[in-house]
Amino acid sequence: MAFVYILRCADGTLYTGGALDLDSRLRLHQAGKASKYTRSRLPVRLVYWERCRDLPAAYRREYRIKRLTRREKLALIGNFRKRGERKRKRSVARKERRPRAEQ
Numbered sequence: 001m002a003f004v005y006i007l008r009c010a011d012g013t014l015y016t017g018g019a020l021d022l023d024s025r026l027r028l029h030q031a032g033k034a035s036k037y038t039r040s041r042l043p044v045r046l047v048y049w050e051r052c053r054d055l056p057a058a059y060r061r062e063y064r065i066k067r068l069t070r071r072e073k074l075a076l077i078g079n080f081r082k083r084g085e086r087k088r089k090r091s092v093a094r095k096e097r098r099p100r101a102e103q
């Protein structure tokens with residue numbers, strides 16, 4: 001499982017990326033080690049994320065999101081917040097890391 005995400009930087013700009021482990025990637029962004037772009041715009045805040053079946057699919061979605069206008073990205077973020085998915089992010093990411101019991 002992979003993720004595509006949008007961060008809001010301290011200067012108000014938006015950064016879009018993709019990752020296999022979203023929590024780890026966010027920690028790297030906050031530490032200034034994930035991207036040159038966000039390094040100079042700390043702190044960053046996760047404002048949007050979605051799951052993708054694999055990393056290539058996440059990168060394709062990232063490319064499509066990057067082609068959106070700022071207004072369209074803000075609408076995407078607004079719809080995401082209305083659905084309440086942002087609050088469920090941590091529980092989803094944690095559930096996916098648990099190994100399944102063999103049957």
